[in-house]
Amino acid sequence: MPFKHSPDPRLGAAAHPGGSAPSEWVRRFAALLPEGARVLDLAAGGGRHARWLAGRGCKVMAVDRDAAALATMQGVAGVETRVLDLEGPDWPLGGQQFDAVVVANYLYRPRFAELFELVRPGGLLIYETFMLGNERFGKPSNPDFLLRPCELLACLPEGWSVVAFEQGEVGRPAMIQRLCASRSAVPGRLPSLI
Ligand SMILES: C[S@@+](CC[C@H](N)C(=O)[O-])C[C@H]1O[C@@H](n2cnc3c(N)ncnc32)[C@H](O)[C@@H]1O
Secondary structure (H helix, E strand, O other), X not given: OOOOOOOOHHHHHHHOOOOOOOOHHHHHHHOOOOOOOEEEEEOOOOOHHHHHHHHOOOEEEEEEOOHHXXXXXOXXXXXXXXXXXXXXXOOOOOOOOEEEEEXXXXXXXXXXXXXXXXXXXXXXXXXXXXEOOHHHOOOOOOHHHXXXXXXXXXXXXXXXXXXEEEEEEEOOOEEEEEEEEEOOOOOOOOOOOO
């Protein structure tokens, strides 16, 4: 049965332009994760990625402030949910690390440093969200929620390697930026192109 939840109102109707299907970017790079990998789905919403990742053998922690959205994942094998405010004065995920962190359609710049720390050495960050220029197409249009050109690349800390990066217009239409990076100075494996 398809799941439903209320998308982030600040993103408007474009919040989930791909519907409940997992992003192809996330799917492509999740292929690098071994069975049993511990993955954090940050600002998971209704869990389109958490569900898909759990379905391929990952142990997923899905976090969001929206308890109702997380509740739709109750009973999904391999998914643990936690209702957290990721933008409050206290960072609720301090000291935790994961084999991979997935962020889709969410941006909160003041916690970028903490976000990178969530990835264990050798682990992966898979990120996809809207960028400047998206305001031509609708929401999100607030620059606070839109990446600047190459911003994900520019804020990558030392000791990380870019696995893949792209930005531009996609057919929804929307302006999107995508990064996959590993917390390793040495480039590692690439997934297949298809
Ligand atoms: C557009 S949805 C994206 C959901 C999911 N990542 C996806 O791509 O399907 C943005 C999510 O960010 C969550 N969010 C916004 N502000 C938050 C906050 N301060 N703390 C935790 N989650 C937040 C919303 O509740 C919403 O589920």
